[in-house]
Amino acid sequence: MDHKTIVEDNIDILVCGAGLGGTGAAFEARYWGKNKKIVIAEKANIDRSGAVAQGLYAINCYMGTRFGENKPEDHVRYARIDLMGMVREDLLFDMARHVDSAVHQFEEWGLPLMRDPKTGAYQREGRWQIMIHGESYKPIVAEAAKKSADKVYNRICVTHLLMDEAKENRVAGAVGFNVRTGDFHVFKSKTVIVAAGGASNIFKPRSVGEGAGRVWYAPWSSGSAYGLLIEAGAKMTQMENRIVLARFKDGYGPVGAYFLHLKTYTQNAYGEEYESKWWPELQKMVGKEYLDPEASHRTHRPIPTCLRNHALISEVNAGRGPIHMVTMEAFQDPHLEEIGWHNFLGMTVGQAVLWAATDVDPKNENPELTTSEPYVMGSHATGCGAWCSGPEDVSPEEYFWGYNRMTTVEGLFGAGDAVGGTPHAFSSGSFTEGRLAAKAACKYIDDGKAEGIVVSEKQINDRKAEVYKPMEHYKVYRNEITAGDVNPNYINPRQGLDRLQKLMDEYCGGASVNYVTNDKLLHIGLKKLKIMEEDLEKLAAKDYHELLRAWELKHRLRTSEAVLHHTLFRKETRWPGYYYRGDAMKLDDENWHVLTVSRRDPKTGEYTMEKAPCYHIVGEDEE
Amino acid sequence: MPTFVYMTRCDGCGHCVDICPSDIMHIDTVTRRAYNIEPNMCWECFSCVKACPMNAIDVRGYADFAPLGHSVRVKRDEEKGIIAWRIKFRNGKKDFELVAPITTKPWGSAIPNLREVPEPTQEQRDSQLLYNEPKYIRMDDGGLDTLESNGLKMKAGVYY
Numbered sequence: 001m002d003h004k005t006i007v008e009d010n011i012d013i014l015v016c017g018a019g020l021g022g023t024g025a026a027f028e029a030r031y032w033g034k035n036k037k038i039v040i041a042e043k044a045n046i047d048r049s050g051a052v053a054q055g056l057y058a059i060n061c062y063m064g065t066r067f068g069e070n071k072p073e074d075h076v077r078y079a080r081i082d083l084m085g086m087v088r089e090d091l092l093f094d095m096a097r098h099v100d101s102a103v104h105q106f107e108e109w110g111l112p113l114m115r116d117p118k119t120g121a122y123q124r125e126g127r128w129q130i131m132i133h134g135e136s137y138k139p140i141v142a143e144a145a146k147k148s149a150d151k152v153y154n155r156i157c158v159t160h161l162l163m164d165e166a167k168e169n170r171v172a173g174a175v176g177f178n179v180r181t182g183d184f185h186v187f188k189s190k191t192v193i194v195a196a197g198g199a200s201n202i203f204k205p206r207s208v209g210e211g212a213g214r215v216w217y218a219p220w221s222s223g224s225a226y227g228l229l230i231e232a233g234a235k236m237t238q239m240e241n242r243i244v245l246a247r248f249k250d251g252y253g254p255v256g257a258y259f260l261h262l263k264t265y266t267q268n269a270y271g272e273e274y275e276s277k278w279w280p281e282l283q284k285m286v287g288k289e290y291l292d293p294e295a296s297h298r299t300h301r302p303i304p305t306c307l308r309n310h311a312l313i314s315e316v317n318a319g320r321g322p323i324h325m326v327t328m329e330a331f332q333d334p335h336l337e338e339i340g341w342h343n344f345l346g347m348t349v350g351q352a353v354l355w356a357a358t359d360v361d362p363k364n365e366n367p368e369l370t371t372s373e374p375y376v377m378g379s380h381a382t383g384c385g386a387w388c389s390g391p392e393d394v395s396p397e398e399y400f401w402g403y404n405r406m407t408t409v410e411g412l413f414g415a416g417d418a419v420g421g422t423p424h425a426f427s428s429g430s431f432t433e434g435r436l437a438a439k440a441a442c443k444y445i446d447d448g449k450a451e452g453i454v455v456s457e458k459q460i461n462d463r464k465a466e467v468y469k470p471m472e473h474y475k476v477y478r479n480e481i482t483a484g485d486v487n488p489n490y491i492n493p494r495q496g497l498d499r500l501q502k503l504m505d506e507y508c509g510g511a512s513v514n515y516v517t518n519d520k521l522l523h524i525g526l527k528k529l530k531i532m533e534e535d536l537e538k539l540a541a542k543d544y545h546e547l548l549r550a551w552e553l554k555h556r557l558r559t560s561e562a563v564l565h566h567t568l569f570r571k572e573t574r575w576p577g578y579y580y581r582g583d584a585m586k587l588d589d590e591n592w593h594v595l596t597v598s599r600r601d602p603k604t605g606e607y608t609m610e611k612a613p614c615y616h617i618v619g620e621d622e623e
Numbered sequence: 624m625p626t627f628v629y630m631t632r633c634d635g636c637g638h639c640v641d642i643c644p645s646d647i648m649h650i651d652t653v654t655r656r657a658y659n660i661e662p663n664m665c666w667e668c669f670s671c672v673k674a675c676p677m678n679a680i681d682v683r684g685y686a687d688f689a690p691l692g693h694s695v696r697v698k699r700d701e702e703k704g705i706i707a708w709r710i711k712f713r714n715g716k717k718d719f720e721l722v723a724p725i726t727t728k729p730w731g732s733a734i735p736n737l738r739e740v741p742e743p744t745q746e747q748r749d750s751q752l753l754y755n756e757p758k759y760i761r762m763d764d765g766g767l768d769t770l771e772s773n774g775l776k777m778k779a780g781v782y783y
Binding site (some may be wrong): 027034044045048053061071074090092094097101104112132136143146148179207208211218219256289345392393394396432435436548589590613614617619620 | 714745
């Protein structure tokens, strides 16, 4: 098979993946790099790509400093308690002090932010969330990115990063293929900002058949943020910190606006409040520092998301499911009823379709809630991602190596899901991280750090052969069988994905085992994954669409491997409700008040794990 | 609810193929019309439905949990800056429309071209500020928050 090779040379800043993080990066890069060559490589079409493709009804990270609402350190404290202490507070503080400037620009660009008619401030949904009419959130920020970029390559599936052959551990660009034409694309670049997505679909979803597409995070979030970075040898952090979501059953419609704005609440099948009865036992597991319902009641300190999940899961296991969202009170108000529906249409249309299909009118009945399968990502209420440098003026020594949001690979930056330890960034925070990474990448180039990069033809040709191997493999073995997809010499991407999901579900704490795992299970999981990796050498793709799915699967596998290693390393149950280590059911601050950091050696495939100190922001005089 | 395409309305223009974030809207080689090649990778994001100039694409709730007989239709208009929805229940008891703005400005007109704004100074480059900052942080003349300005420090250990 002969595939044309198209080389884009002399790029200064290559943005891989243009969701909210990538569009922020491309937009900002033009300001600091007036004459720099900025190129976007996006797997889909940047007008509707990434997690915000269908829109959002809220911006979940907005400080409101202009209205005197919050300070950046307030948000750090919020994210810290929600993640049971395990966050990169330097990165969080940095994101929070800049995020409002992104939101104010969005409004100027035409994004409809709702205003509180009484105060004139943005309409708050909760302390951090503001309400928007965000159906066109993504196309609007895409316009900004398109204005800044020299070139936007849509439909390029980036498979690998290119590495410099003159200096070890320095990035040199990326390669991938066009999912329409099949052309091989080479991007030679001084810096790369990986803003690709986190991972849906690595744990078996609760839905079966068609419904498997109705995952909470977009099905096209293929863990490429992690696949690309891990393969390049970048250090990762908090990969064990997968997230489980309590959402409307089957449709996974959002609950934020329902809880915060519509003031709906949950109860068990028998109409009883159930959360508080689980707190005393849970408090023994995690300690009063992390769960103090009285203090939460007094001070509005949130009860961590994972712990509320724990109560829901426990109540269902005790036989008093399903859990209902009590909507029948709020929905009597026609205005609130309308908001309830708009909320779905703005960001999870599928939930509206499901209620229409099942005649669920929340005015007359209380809809069911459930907990989802786990997801691996870094911008919602969880912080998986790369171990990145923080900003010069905030970060302690262990967290700083020259350039904001640069991974441990030189010239390789991250934004959004790619950056670890920065939960609660959401859309606006991811966009902001992209901006921060772009400014730092420009500085890196201006400081002369990207001189003398060498990429041999051999590296490019080796990658090219690797990229198309699934199609070659298909061609060789297809005619061994009469018809169909059952072949002794290959599996197709769907078969591989099913296998990965089953494996992760059963051995790494998925929904069907009640989110519980232990050291024995994790070891078996790793062993099976290793064998699956061997089989992925025999992955077969019959066309370019399947080749896309093949590479998404490979990125998901690499992500899963890191999740297994990290979960094994952290020998405690830090986030009950997200997952449980059955062999270490307590939170253990004495040994594990640390961030977990891994590195996969790209040559040997071996992982090394280490603990990194967890720094917290405290008052000047606080000891 | 995976998407499907009405045979009599689709003219095979490919707008849906061009926009689908999941790469699952393809043109059938026999009928020369679009169809969903992989319904279990469809997020029901409606990107293709909104992009279709013929209103040929619709959705039918996922077969494994959504009964037949419902409808959610949409019309998105960039020129008018609005999106209009119509939701019909299976039992016919609820049939309602909802309209929301999608932009407050003529499409794309208010987004700056950063090639044309003044070049940042060296001082700005060496600072922690981003484009339009510090002004756009609070829309006033204040500066950027720092640990010093807010009386904070970073400390290793267990603190709450």
